[in-house]
Amino acid sequence: MRSGVFTRRALFVAGAEIAVFGLLGARLYKMQVVDGAKYMAMARGNSVSMRLLPASRGRIFDRFGTAVATNRQNWRALLMVEQTDDTHSVLDAFSKLVPLSDTERGRIMRELRTHQRYVPVLLRDFLTWDQMALIEVNAPTLPGVLIDVGSTRIYPESELLAHTVGYVGPPHESDIKADPTLTMPGSRVGRTGVEAYDDLELRGHAGAQQLEVNAVGRVIRELDRQEGTPGIDIGLSIDARLQRATAAHLTGLSASAVVMDPRNGEVLAMVSQPSFDPSLFDSGVSNAQWHAWMSDPQKPLVNKASAGLYPPGSTFKTVTAMAGLTSGAIGPGTIISCPGHFDLGNARFYCWRRGGHGPLDVKGGLKNSCDVFFYNVALRTGIGPLAAMANRFGIGVDTGMDIAGVSTGLMPTRAWRERQHKPWELGDTVISGIGQGFILSTPLALATLCSRVATGRAVGPHVARHRAGVLQVGADPDHWPDMSLSQHYFSLVREGMFEVVNAPGGTAPAARLSLPGVQMAGKTGSAQVIRIGRAAREHGFNSMSLPWALRPHALFMGFAPYDAPRYAVAVVVEHGNAGADVAGPLARDIMTDALTLDPAGRDVPPTPAPTPVLHGA
Amino acid sequence: MERRLWREGSLGIAGKVWQTNWFYLLLICCLAAVGYVALYTAAGGSAEPYAQKQLIRFFIGLVLMAIVAMTDIRVIAKWSWWFYALGVVLLLVVARYGHVGKGAQRWIAIGGFQLQPSELMKIFLVLALAHWFHRASYERVGRILFLVPPALAVLLPVGLILKEPNLGTAVITGTIGAAIFLAAGVRWWKFVIIIVALGAALPVAYHHLHDYQRQRILTFLHPERDPLGTGYNIIQSKIALGSGGMLGRGFMGGSQGNLDFLPEKQTDFIFDLIAEQFGLVGSLSVLFLLLLIVLGGMLIALRCRHQYGRLVALGISVDLFLYVFVNIAMVMGAIPVGGVPLPLISYGGSVLITAMLAFGILMSVHVHRDVEFPDSNSWPPG
Structure with missing residues (x-):
């Protein structure tokens, strides 16, 4: 069976x-x-040629549809290796018409060696009409040379968004290893900012075309075609007008500012001064230019708004207050008296006002930015709960910002210090209470902190509002969870920040808005670059007497309108001295522009992209 | 128990040699000779670097095959599930520590020798399934519950191979499993139901996926997806094949293969070299030789008097058949899979050794086709 x-x-x-x-x-x-005869003919005639169909790189717009990164046609000469027998003589003939430098020739020879034979090699970019005419006329002596339109990246707003949008550059060896289509002439890879963070989506996928060509390289027919997909367009949350206004306020300083919608974390402006022209990277930066950037003490290439690390200084007192209240270390009515200094063992920590503030509650502590009050709160709270609260407000953690080149900052803990094989001292806890010591934050993190204080929502900073025309979920305030902290404590901190700016005796009267019916609440800070010794303090220390590079940084963060926040701003002026005098008025001006232009929550629908059809390379 | 069996059914070594299927061995040697010629032309008319090395590997493979062929099939049967377990462990090792090549994780290196465990797994799966079914009566095979363990035994390696990802080998492995189920007597309607269910589920499942998941599946279907590579290779491969014509362009006369138009010509696209140089006459001859080897395996299955040997021989010859089919259909551009070589002709040690191991088992089935096997209808107990 x-x-x-x-x-x-x-x-x-x-x-x-x-x-x-x-x-x-x-x-x-x-x-x-x-079909043997057909294939035989194809085999005889040097047969098949492969052409890549490059995908056009996605464009980047601001929230109102202003193009901030787009593509422009670029006429260039390519060498189709398959169609020439003697590349050297072709190169010689070509350089008689369009002179090639030794570096260019070196690059061409290298690419001839390394590229697959069906990938054309770029001879020269950005041809002029005259050069094109010369090449066309001499075509018979240049077998395999072909004029082709490629695309090049342009940044219409030039320096304005260099740090946020970033720039593109020619691919490195490692990029090519990851994606062999990058050997195509004119391929670009995002290097910083949005261009780098969303590089893969912006790039799209190259297509390919198999052509039957005859012995002199003429295309007979298309055998196969795989369409590529163009890169997606990205609509930023940035308002180019507000960006421009903010940049204008910071011109001439080494400074950065971030304007955020505190309801959903959208970055409306992110400025780092001084800036640079991102288009320069597209075709390669000259050595002189590179050295000039590298030796500039104001570091124009660094996005100070997202990667500049500064002690948050007194702006951190908002966190200390929330941590003290939430942990129960202090109550809303707890009074601490400030005699001008605070003693811990043998160490004495001073208040910025040498005469002391007298008895203060938490609101008064914030209003006067009393150091002694927050020394006490930090010590009573302990570094553990303090660091945990700082992390909840976005200090020392990755908040998910969607650009490349973001620093996380640092919120020290006992465990962190012990990893360095050093003990955590109580004095470290004390100075952490006023945002000094080991704590490091970025202006972006300060804007996030300020937004979270203003709305009580754990918003995450981001700049991509639309991807391929689709509004991203982050634009919806309800996407962001409530921080689930006491509303009473939040309002105490907000009231303290209100009084900083608006009450008589607050530390930042210069930050008061002059717009009718709108108030800004804020907090100043200054971050020491060097430790100021006791002796210097007692002898009437004046930081303005220090050389520029040693002066403290001036910080300010604020939000407005006070009763229904739509904007949060953080300003850091490097070596600007006291936050109240320098950063406060800048924040006021930026906030005034934000409220006047009022971009928050508005945009225009992204334009349907007429994707330029590019010819095969 | 085991000793008694050895005595009763065992043949002396001379008897074993006498029983060897010499004709089948001749066919295998012919195939290796074809491979030698093809690799000689792949290197532009030189035994280096491919043909000589492959020949040495073939002789090592012959020794291995001889050892396996002389091993009593009942000993192999006894260890079936241990081999299966070894294969699964190797697959797990490759998933954990394997070498990532061409976008998929398939290889492990053992002392400088690259091993592709999914190849071994196919043979071990055949052994394990044959062991499960060899004592089962036709009635027993009709019970669904009896089929659950062997079905799981197929799905486990298939799933692991899918994860590498290596869709081609996973489908081949699944098909081999199905062939053994079929030969073991599983009722036809069960296959019909499975095929209909699979056919109905695929589009529905695909429809309910998100865009990015579909994209992932497309990438998964083509792990070597490379707009520069695959399309170009297939076109060049078709030209090489087609331009051979009736009689070919003569030894060393192919332009495609000999002029480096054809990538991977010594491995996946080796058949093109034969077709281009020797035309339809040559390619059909090689195809016929391969058919003889596949059918020779089936014949061994039919001549065997115990179910274990029958199922093993059938499984191995189906494996060979699928190899040949996938490779040749690929070089013709008929199916969009990559990475399946032509056994004994393509250059590469791992596949050659695995194939010789399979031939060894096939030979052992033939040599031990009449041995007494514990063959009871009451398996498994209960």
Whole structure:
């Protein structure tokens, strides 16, 4: 029974196998005999040429549709290696018409060696009309040379968004290893900012075309075509007008500012001064230019708004207050008296006002920015709960900002210090309470902190509002979870920040808005670059007497309108001295522009992209 | 117990040699000779670097094959599930520590020798399934519950191979499993149901996926997806094949293969070299030789008097058949898979050794086709 079943079924399988072999044989007959002549002709005529169809890089717009990164046609000369026998003589003939420098020739020779033979090699970019005419006229002496339109990246707003949008550059070896289509002439890879963060989506996928060509390289027909997909367009949350206004306020300083919508974390402006022209990277930066950037003490290439690390200084007192209140270390009515200094063992920590503030509650502590008050709060709270609260407000953690070149900052803990094989001292806790010591934050993190204080939502900073025309979920305030901290404590901190700016005796009266019916709440800070010794303090220390590079940084963060926040701003002026005097008025001006232009929550629908059709390379 | 069996059914070494299927061995040697010629032309008319090395590997493979062929099939049967377990462990090792090549994780290196465990797994799966079914009556095979463990035994390696990802080998492995189920007597309607269910589920499942998941599946279907590579290779491969014509362009006369138009010509696209140089006559001859080897395996299955040997021989010859079919259909541009070589002709040690191991088992089935096997209808107990 069983062996009978096996025999029948084995014979069935064998029959199926014979049938399949028969089909294979029939197909062999069809290809080799019936269509043999066709394939023979293709084999004879040097047959098939492969052309890549580069995908156009996605464009980047601001929230109102202003193009901030787009593509422009670029006429260039390519060498199709397949279609020439003697590349050296072609190169010589070409350089008689369009002179090639030794570096260019070196690059061409290298690419000839390393590229697949069906990938054309770029001879020269950005041809002028005259050069194109010369090449066309001399085409017979230049077999394999072909004029082709490629695309080049342009940044219409130039320096304005260099840090946020970033820039593109030619691919490195490692990029090519990851994606061989990058060997295509004119391929670009995002290097910083949005261009780098969303590089893969912006790039799209290259397509390919198989062409039948005759012996002199003329295309006879297309054999196969795989369409590529163009890169997606990105609509930023940035308002280019607000960006421009903010940049204008910071001109001439080494400074950065971030304007954020505190309801959803959208970055409306992100400025780092001084800036640079991102288009320069597209075709390669000259050595002189590079050295000039590298030796500039104001570091124009660094996005100070997202990667500049500064102690948050007194702006951090908002966190200390929330941590103290939430942990129960202080109550809303707890009074601490400030005699001008705070003693811990043998160490004495001073208040910025040497005479002291007298008795203060938490609101008064914020209003006066009393150091002694927050020394006490930090010590009572402990570094553990303090660091945990700082992390909840976005200090020392990755907040998910969607550009490349973002620093996380640092919120020290006992465990962090012990990893360095050093003990955590109580004094470290004390100075952490006023944002000094090891704590490091970026202006972006300060804007995030300020937004979270203003709205009580754990918003995450981001700049991509639309991707491929689709509004991203982050634009919806309800996407961001409530921080689930006491509303009462939040309002105490906000009231303290209100009084900083608006109450008589607050530390930042210069930050008060002059717009009718709108108030800004804020907090100043100054971050020491060097430790100021006790002796210096007692002898009437004046930081303005220090050399520029040693002066403290001036910080300010604020939000407005006070009763229904739509904007949060953070300003850091490097070596600007006291936050109240320098950063406060800048924040006021930026906030005034934000409220006047009022971009928050508005945009225009992204324009349907007329994707430029590019010809095969 | 085991000793008694050895005595009763065992043949002396001379008897074993006498029983060897010399004709089948001749066919295998013919195939290796074809491979030698093809590799000689792949190197532009030189035994270096491919043909000589492959020949040495073939002789090592012959020794291995001889050892396996002389091993009592009942000993192999006894260890079936241990081999299966070894294969699964190797697959797990490759998933954890494997070498990532061409976008997929398939290889492990053992002392400088690259091993592709999914190749071994196919053979071990055949052994394990044959062991499961060899004592089962036709009635027993009709029970669904009896089929659950072997079905799981197929799905486990298939899933692991899919994860590498290596869709081609996973499908081949699954098909081999199905062929053994079929030969073991599993009822036809069960296959019909599975095929209909699979056919119905695929589009529905695909429809309910997100765009990015579909994209992932497309990438998964083509792990070597490379707009520069695959399309170009296939076109060049078709030209090489087609331009051979009826009689070919003569020994060393192919332009495609000999002029480096054809990538990977010594491995996946070796059949093109034969077809281009020797035309339809040559390619059909090689195809016929391959058919003889596949059918020779089926014949060994039919002549065997115990179910274990029948199922093993059938499974191995189906494996060979699928190899040949996938490779040749690929070089013709009929199916969009890559990375399946032609056994004994393509250059490469791992596949050659695995194939010789499979031939060894096939030979052992033939030599021990009449041995007494513990063959009871009451398996498994209960």
